Amino acid sequence: MSAPSPRVRFAPSPTGYLHVGGARTALFNWLFARHTGGTFILRIEDTDFERSSEEMVDGILEGMRWIGLDWDEGPFFQSQRLPLYQAAAQKLIDSGHAYPCFCTKEELEASRAESTAAMYDRRCRNLDPAESKQRRLDGQAAAIRFAVPDGSTSWNDAVFGKVEFANAELEDFVLLRSDGIPTYHLSVVVDDIDMRLTHIIRGADHISNTPKQILQYRALGVELPTFAHVPLILGPDKTRLSKRHGATSVIAYKDMGIVPEAFRNFLALLGWSPGTANKDREIFTSEDLTRLFTLDGISKSDAVFDNDKLAWFNTEYIRAYDSAKLLPLIEAEWRGAGFIPNRAPGEILAAIDLIKPRARSLKDFGDLFRAYFSDDFEYDPAAVTKFLADASLPALLQELGTRYAAAPDFTETSAEELLRAFAAEKGVKAGALINGSRVALTGQAVAPSLFAVMALLGKERVIQRLSTVDKVPQAG
RNA sequence: GGCGCCAUGGUGUAACUGGUUAACACGCCGCCCUCUCAAGGCGGAGAGUUCGGGUUCGAUCCCCGAUGGCGCUACCA
DSSP: OOOOOOEEEEOOOSSSOOBHHHHHHHHHHHHHHHHHTOEEEEEEOOOOTTTOOHHHHHHHHHHHHHTTOOOSEEEEEGGGOHHHHHHHHHHHHHTTSEEEEOOOHHHHHHHHHHSTTSSOOOTTTTSOHHHHHHHHHTTOOOEEEEOOOSSEEEEEETTTEEEEEEGGGSOOOEEEOTTSOBOHHHHHHHHHHHTTOSEEEEEGGGGGGHHHHHHHHHHHTOOOOEEEEEOOEEOTTSSBOOGGGSOOBHHHHHHTTOOHHHHHHHHHTSSBOOOGGGTTOOOOOHHHHHHHOOGGGBOSSOEEOOHHHHHHHHHHHHHHSOHHHHHHHHHHHHHHHTOOOOSOHHHHHHHHHHHGGGOSSGGGGTTTTGGGTOSOOOOOHHHHHHHSOOTTHHHHHHHHHHHHHHOSOOOHHHHHHHHHHHHHHHTOOHHHHHHHHHHHHHSSSOOSOHHHHHHHHOHHHHHHHHHTGGGSOOOO
C-alpha cells in the first residue's frame, strides 16, 4: 500500500484578522500541499462564540485570497460540527479515558491553590460512575475532563525532532465544557482525525499542547499524524509580534501598498530556506516556492519580521511586474485614495512602465507619481527648495517652454538637444535646467530621466507646466 | 514559579554524517555611472558562531551547565 496523499489544514480562530504569523502558517501548509499534490483544507475554529465573529471569518478569507492561497476543502466551521465532538467525548468516557467533573470555579481555584503543581487535583476522577451518571441525570452541570495517564508522551516532530513531556506535567484538561461546547483540545483532535489529516503544520506555540492531543489519539486508537511545528515570528525587539510593532494584520500590508507576491515571497523565507542549491537567490515565484518547499527546510529558531526586507521585495516585484498586471493593483490603490486619473489607458500603461522602477510601494502611484496621471498634482516643497529656488530659474524655464512651443518636432532626443542648446546659449548649466524642469513637470525631485518624462507627458503638457512654473509655490 | 523549545553579523538564512579565509540576501558606508532619485557595476565595515566547561588531533556542528528569548501552564484558541 502506498502512502496516502498528504492532507493538511489551516485552522484559524476567527477572533481577529488574519495576522502575519497565521498567514505564514497557512502559506507553509499550502506550499506543502501544492508541492506534494496533497489537499489543503480550511477549517474555522469558532468554538469560542464570545470572541468569534463572522466579520473576522470574512477578514481571514480575504487575507488568504490576497496572498493567493486557495483551499481544496472547506471552509468547515466547528460551530456546525458540535455533535461530532460530543460523541467523541462520550466515547472517551465510555472507554474510561475521560470523566465528568462537577467542580465549580471556586472548587477548582481551591484545588489548584492546594496542589503543589498548581494543577487541578483530579478530585472528580474517582467518582463512582453510577453516582456521576445520576448527578448528571439530576441536571447537574459537568465538564468532561481527560484522564491523563502516568508515564510520558513523546513524538518525533518533523521540525524539532524528538520532543518529550512527562504526563505528570499535564492537567486533566477539559474536553467538553459544562455547556456541551468542546474546548480546542478536543475539537482539533476530533477534526484532524475526521478530516484524515496526515500532517499537522502549525505554530510552535502549540508544542506544549501536542502531548494532550497525542494522548487523545492513543485513547481513540488512532494513528498519529506527522507533527511539524513552525517557529514563531517576532517583532524587531524580539518579542512576540503584536500591534505594538505596527501592522500585524495581513490586510494592513495590502493597504500599505505591498504587492501580494512580494509579501508571500517574504513570508516564505521567514523560517524556511530552500537550501544550499538556491542560497544565492531570494526572489522566488509561486511556482518556484511550491517546487522547492519541503518540511526539512524549516528552521527551529524564531524569526524577526524585517520591514526593510519586505520593502525590498516589494520594489523588486513592482519593477518586475508587467504594467498590465500592475494596473489593477494600482487602480485599487487609486480608488482607495479617491484619485481619478485623467489619461487614456495606453498613456497610463506607458507611464507605469516609465516610473515603476522607482516605486517602493503601490501607494507611490497615488501620491508621488500623480503628475503622470493627472494635471492635478502637488509640488513637493522639498523638491522646490532643492531645484527651483534660484530666482532666475522660473523665467528661464518659461522661455524654454516657448522654445519647445516653437520647435518643429518634439521627441525625447529633440527635447534634449533643444534644452542643451538653450543652456549653452544662456550660459547656464544644463543640469540646472533639467532639475528645475523636472520639478516643474512632475512636482518631485525624484523622477525618471527628464526627457523620457517629457516624451511621455507630450508637448502640450510640457509647455503648459513650464509656462506656469512661476506660479509654483516657493517653500517656507 | 513549573515544564518545553530555541540561540550563526543589526535582520533573514547557509555552512553534506565535526576539518570552510564562516557564505548569500536585506540594511549600512564609499566609489563609478549621471539630469534627480532609484536601479546597475565595483569595493567596504559588520559574526569567529550567547557564555563557560567537556569529548576530540580538530567543534557553528556532539555532551553538560549557565544566561537570554520565546511558548505552554483556562470550562481561550
